[in-house]
Amino acid sequence: MFVITCPYCGERDQSEFAHAGEAHISRPTESETMTDAEWAEFLFMRDNTKGIHAERWIHAAGCRRFFNALRNTATDRFLAFYKIGEKPPEIDDVVPATPCGETVGSGNDAVKVERPPEAGR
Amino acid sequence: MGNYSLFSIVREGLRGNTGWTPAWRDPDPKPSYDAVIIGGGGHGLATAYYLAKLHGMKNIAVVEKGWIGGGNSGRNTTIIRSNYLYDASAAIYEHALQLWEGLSQELNYNIMMSHRGVLNLAHDDNEARQLKRRVEANRLNGVDAEYLGPKEIKEFCPILNTSPDIRYPVIGATLQRRGGTNRHDAVCWGYARAADALGVDIIQNCEVTEILTERGAVTGVRTSRGDIRTEKVASVTAGHTSVIAGMVGVRLPIESHPLQALVSEPLKPINPCVVMSNAVHVYCSQSDKGELVIGAGIDGHTSYTQRGSLDIIEHQMAAIIELFPIFSRLRMMRQWGGIVDVCPDASPIISKTEVGGFYVNGGWGTGGWKATPGSGHAFADLVANDTPNAIAAPFTLERFVTGDLVAEHGAAAVAH
Ligand SMILES: Cc1cc2nc3c(=O)[nH]c(=O)nc-3n(C[C@H](O)[C@H](O)[C@H](O)COP(=O)(O)OP(=O)(O)OC[C@H]3O[C@@H](n4cnc5c(N)ncnc54)[C@H](O)[C@@H]3O)c2cc1C
Ligand SMILES: [Zn+2]
Numbered sequence: 001m002f003v004i005t006c007p008y009c010g011e012r013d014q015s016e017f018a019h020a021g022e023a024h025i026s027r028p029t030e031s032e033t034m035t036d037a038e039w040a041e042f043l044f045m046r047d048n049t050k051g052i053h054a055e056r057w058i059h060a061a062g063c064r065r066f067f068n069a070l071r072n073t074a075t076d077r078f079l080a081f082y083k084i085g086e087k088p089p090e091i092d093d094v095v096p097a098t099p100c101g102e103t104v105g106s107g108n109d110a111v112k113v114e115r116p117p118e119a120g121r
Numbered sequence: 122m123g124n125y126s127l128f129s130i131v132r133e134g135l136r137g138n139t140g141w142t143p144a145w146r147d148p149d150p151k152p153s154y155d156a157v158i159i160g161g162g163g164h165g166l167a168t169a170y171y172l173a174k175l176h177g178m179k180n181i182a183v184v185e186k187g188w189i190g191g192g193n194s195g196r197n198t199t200i201i202r203s204n205y206l207y208d209a210s211a212a213i214y215e216h217a218l219q220l221w222e223g224l225s226q227e228l229n230y231n232i233m234m235s236h237r238g239v240l241n242l243a244h245d246d247n248e249a250r251q252l253k254r255r256v257e258a259n260r261l262n263g264v265d266a267e268y269l270g271p272k273e274i275k276e277f278c279p280i281l282n283t284s285p286d287i288r289y290p291v292i293g294a295t296l297q298r299r300g301g302t303n304r305h306d307a308v309c310w311g312y313a314r315a316a317d318a319l320g321v322d323i324i325q326n327c328e329v330t331e332i333l334t335e336r337g338a339v340t341g342v343r344t345s346r347g348d349i350r351t352e353k354v355a356s357v358t359a360g361h362t363s364v365i366a367g368m369v370g371v372r373l374p375i376e377s378h379p380l381q382a383l384v385s386e387p388l389k390p391i392n393p394c395v396v397m398s399n400a401v402h403v404y405c406s407q408s409d410k411g412e413l414v415i416g417a418g419i420d421g422h423t424s425y426t427q428r429g430s431l432d433i434i435e436h437q438m439a440a441i442i443e444l445f446p447i448f449s450r451l452r453m454m455r456q457w458g459g460i461v462d463v464c465p466d467a468s469p470i471i472s473k474t475e476v477g478g479f480y481v482n483g484g485w486g487t488g489g490w491k492a493t494p495g496s497g498h499a500f501a502d503l504v505a506n507d508t509p510n511a512i513a514a515p516f517t518l519e520r521f522v523t524g525d526l527v528a529e530h531g532a533a534a535v536a537h
Contacts, residue, residue: 001430001431001432002422002430014430014432015432018421019421019422019423021376022376036522036523036524037522039522040374040521040522041372043465043521044374044465044521045372045373045374045521046363046373046374046375046376047363048363048364048373048375048376048377048423050361050363050364050377050425053423055422055423071422073377073423073424073425073426074425074426075426076424076426076428
């Protein structure tokens with residue numbers, strides 16, 4: 001369960017928000033000349049990063065505005081919230097310390113091999 | 122390792138169960154294999170079994186980062202049915218259901234398959250129309266399907282609230298009598314044992330960290346237990362499909378979401394079937410041990426943490442109590458999450474890729490358990506022969522470019 005900081009309204013419970021997928025995907029401007037493969041890339045292909053991921057949220061039961069967030073999808077830790085149109089801030093998060101990229105406490109603990117943490121992204 | 126039989130059970134009973142041997146070996150990885158399957162879930166183990174049994178590939182390994190069946194295979198609610206709308210989906214899920222019907226015998230392992238029937242509820246006229254259409258489509262595809270009104274529903278599942286006064290009244294339902302549930306661990310163990318007997322190495326605690334390639338083709342995998350040479354790598358890693366494909370630069374139309382389930386304290390037999398509702402987002406069956414097994418929708422956000430949000434549980438509990446008022450004082454014992462890899466058209470990917478020798482089976486989303494034998498069967502054919510068979514062909518990656526999607530949201534999204 002998350003506490004999410006809307007850049008317009010402040011901290012609220014996750015149940016007020018809806019996730020709106022990967023951030024920074026803009027609609028193509030030269031759509032007449034695009035190939036089917038390029039359309040497929042825009043419409044369907046996603047990074048689905050395990051680690052620091054930029055994503056959109058909408059404050060559906062609040063101000064109803066979209067904004068972006070950086071979250072580590074391996075730990076569910078939020079690292080930043082920022083407005084649409086702004087650049088994602090440079091963030092150093094401790095990258096999870098197991099071969100598969102998960103930290104202890106993020107589920108499936110029995111399969112985790114401890115390694116020294118690496119910093120940065 | 123001998124066959125399990127009534128005789129062996131009686132013999133071991135008399136000998137104090139001292140004669141049982143491990144059901145499969147625990148080998149170290151060999152330096153090279155003809156094929157390496159990443160992921161020891163039901164789909165990966167089934168793939169290995171059919172590769173060895175039907176395609177004569179004996180020098181193969183299944184590598185699993187944790188323990189076999191510790192992923193979605195051990196976390197799902199085991200609902201099995203084949204009443205999907207489109208021909209392509211009906212073909213693969215019905216293929217799987219037919220294999221389920223004989224699987225205990227084939228594997229000499231009791232998978233506790235129970236064909237107790239699956240009800241899919243309709244709560245408004247539009248949904249009722251959609252479900253009636255699905256019944257007709259199912260019948261044209263040779264899949265058993267019936268449409269029931271509230272009275273017949275009440276006869277089939279007496280504890281269900283069919284009063285017209287609830288917020289989302291039950292106005293109809295489809296019934297697939299051949300649908301049901303089985304025991305997920307037993308399926309994994311049965312396939313593991315049968316594959317092992319055919320020479321397949323099942324290697325647990327072995328995580329793939331890199332896939333090695335040369336000139337656009339696979340040459341091996343790097344694992345937490347050393348490098349393995351191989352020309353064929355088959356990924357069957359539900360939840361982590363994008364991560365594995367990313368190792369060879371293949372992009373996929375997949376997003377990974379948490380999906381949760383919970384079980385109640387055990388009760389005497391009370392729920393005779395599987396009941397599912399897409400609209401109020403809950404589904405429920407009773408395990409042979411007596412616990413109610415209750416599932417919900419996915420969390421809206423992506424995540425790899427196998428943890429779900431509390432508001433989803435609140436939502437599913439509200440729905441279950443309205444549909445089954447008799448459950449209102451039950452205690453819930455355990456809750457857990459899995460990571461499901463969801464495709465935009467709610468259908469799976471069974472495909473080769475632009476990297477030679479790299480095959481993907483994933484994107485089963487919230488409902489892939491029921492497909493386990495059919496998926497392994499079709500995928501083994503693709504891995505062995507490098508061309509998809511008739512059942513796998515509609516599920517290749519090209520569909521996202523050609524637009525020939527298998528849009529199964531109505532039959533697949535969330536309700537299992
Ligand atoms: C709560 C829940 C309820 C569900 N209910 C149903 C249901 O009722 N009916 C239904 O049909 N479906 C259901 N599903 C979906 C179903 O469980 C899955 O579609 C199916 O089990 C996927 O099988 P699999 O073998 O591909 O995946 P898994 O069993 O997840 O196997 C993948 C394996 O890959 C391993 N792996 C990952 N990365 C690596 C690596 N780098 N190296 C080595 N190994 C790796 C994992 O550890 C895992 O064991 C449910 C899912 C969940 C989470
Ligand atoms: Zn707001």
